[in-house]
Each structure stands twice: as structure tokens, then as C-alpha cells.
Amino acid sequence: MPGENPAGRGRYGESLFEPAHPREAERIDDAAVVYDPVTTHRLRALGAGPGLRCLEVGAGTGTVARWLLREAGVDEVVALDRDTGALEGAEDPGLRVVTADLTDEGLDLGTFDLIHARFVLMHLPERRRVLARLAGLLNPGGRILLGDAVELPDRLDTASAYRRTMDAMWEALRETIGTDIAHIAAYPRFLREEGLVEVAAELYCPPLTPGGPLARFWSQTWRRMRPELEATGRVDAATVDVALAQLDSPHLAALAPGMLLAWGRRA
Numbered sequence: 001m002p003g004e005n006p007a008g009r010g011r012y013g014e015s016l017f018e019p020a021h022p023r024e025a026e027r028i029d030d031a032a033v034v035y036d037p038v039t040t041h042r043l044r045a046l047g048a049g050p051g052l053r054c055l056e057v058g059a060g061t062g063t064v065a066r067w068l069l070r071e072a073g074v075d076e077v078v079a080l081d082r083d084t085g086a087l088e089g090a091e092d093p094g095l096r097v098v099t100a101d102l103t104d105e106g107l108d109l110g111t112f113d114l115i116h117a118r119f120v121l122m123h124l125p126e127r128r129r130v131l132a133r134l135a136g137l138l139n140p141g142g143r144i145l146l147g148d149a150v151e152l153p154d155r156l157d158t159a160s161a162y163r164r165t166m167d168a169m170w171e172a173l174r175e176t177i178g179t180d181i182a183h184i185a186a187y188p189r190f191l192r193e194e195g196l197v198e199v200a201a202e203l204y205c206p207p208l209t210p211g212g213p214l215a216r217f218w219s220q221t222w223r224r225m226r227p228e229l230e231a232t233g234r235v236d237a238a239t240v241d242v243a244l245a246q247l248d249s250p251h252l253a254a255l256a257p258g259m260l261l262a263w264g265r266r267a
Contacts, residue, residue: 016177028060030213030216035204046263054114056116057080060081068114113138123179131190154254164234172225195267223244
């Protein structure tokens with residue numbers, strides 16, 4: 001199907017970014033600090049509130065799932081992830097934690113009034129098929145919100161350590177676990193192809209400030225991926241060191257990858 005990429009035989013959480021790593025929850029939460037306000041604003045605009053049954057795909061440390069329950073007041077959240085260790089012991093009424101693989105064809109979750117998946121489909125080689133499956137879980141009138149990374153690189157900057165390391169990262173992710181952001185801009189079209197209506201999208205590019213939560217996220221990501229980065233041949237150890245230093249430098253001047261949000265409603 002369109003949007004599939006056969007590269008990468010590994011899996012997120014196994015080949016890279018193991019949940020048991022002592023700083024993995026911290027890395028995820030650094031990204032959540034940046035992206036949660038944008039995500040929850042859009043979820044609220046899409047009608048997140050009492051009376052809804054919601055699916056949170058790739059629940060991570062549970063920041064969005066808890067917001068849906070505590071702030072939006074939805075009735076139930078099914079928090080789905082392949083590793084739910086960060087959600088163990090959660091006592092929020094209405095929270096159902098499901099440890100499962102989204103790509104498992106035998107997985108039966110029921111249907112939902114609201115589905116959210118952020119930074120999940122981009123890491124799945126079968127992303128187009130999974131998108132269709134998620135759209136098929138919507139109740140009549142139900143809405144889906146998808147968020148994934150997009151790049152707006154400075155085409156005049158091809159030699160800086162930051163740019164070379166970021167490019168090496170995307171190549172390493174594609175080759176290792178099949179990550180592909182080339183088709184993210186097609187999400188609105190894919191949602192229309194699944195018969196959804198009121199389809200729209202927006203792009204958020206967060207500021208990349210020295211030592212800020214997003215800089216910390218990329219720093220941790222690159223440190224964890226150093227062998228894979230250098231294996232691409234795009235960067236060596238010295239280049240990665242310079243790029244990491246740039247993330248803490250007052251001279252940092254770069255546009256971080258953005259997040260495309262796409263949504264639609266089941267008629």
C-alpha cells in the first residue's frame with residue numbers, strides 16, 4: 001500500500017529505545033513537555049470530553065491518557081503500548097491499560113469515539129495499513145487525531161554538525177526499524193481515502209532552544225543512537241560530539257523537526 005517502507009527489520013523498543021533504559025521515561029517526557037500542549041489543544045477542539053471512549057495509541061508514560069481523563073473528563077481511555085511499564089500502578093478511574101502490539105491482527109479493542117496516535121505510525125513499516133485499521137475502529141461520529149514528525153531542513157545548511165547528525169539519524173532509523181517520515185504529509189489524503197469527513201491538518205514547529213526540553217530530547221536520542229549514527233557513514237564520532245555541544249550552545253540556530261497533526265471524523 002502507499003506509504004509502506006520495507007526497510008528496517010527491527011522494532012522500536014527492541015532494536016532502539018528500550019523501555020528499560022534508565023533515562024527512557026525522561027526522554028519521552030521531555031518530548032511530552034513540548035508537544036502535549038499542542039496535542040491536547042487539538043483534542044479539546046475535536047470534542048474530547050465526557051461520554052467518550054478513547055484509544056491512546058503508544059501511550060508512553062501516559063501524559064495524554066491522564067489529560068483525557070483528568071482534564072477533558074472522558075469516560076474511558078484504553079492506553080495501548082507494547083510496553084506499559086510506565087503505566088503500571090496507575091489508579092485513574094476509567095483507565096484501561098492494554099499491553100499489546102498494534103500490528104497484531106488478532107487484537108480486538110472494540111470501537112471508539114476518539115483515537116489518538118502520536119509518533120507511532122512513522123515507526124511502523126506497515127503504517128498505511130495500520131492507519132486504515134485505526135480509522136475502522138471509529139464509531140459513527142468518532143474522530144481520529146494522528147501526529148508524526150516532519151522535517152523542514154535548511155537546504156542552505158548541509159555541512160553543519162547539527163544537520164549532518166539529524167540526517168544521519170533519519171537514515172539510521174529507516175535502516176534499523178523502518179521509520180519513514182516521507183509520507184507524513186499524505187495523512188490527510190489517507191484519511192479521506194478511508195472515508196472520513198471534516199479532514200484537516202496543521203503543522204507545529206517547536207522552538208529549539210539551548211538546553212531546553214526539546215534539545216534534551218534530541219541529545220538523549222543521539223547519544224542512545226551513536227553506533228547507528230556512525231554506521232550510516234554520514235557522521236563520525238567527532239561530528240556527533242560537535243552536534244551534541246550545539247544543542248547546549250547559545251549559538252544554536254536551527255529549526256527542529258516539526259509535528260504534523262491530521263484529523264478526521266467518521267460520518
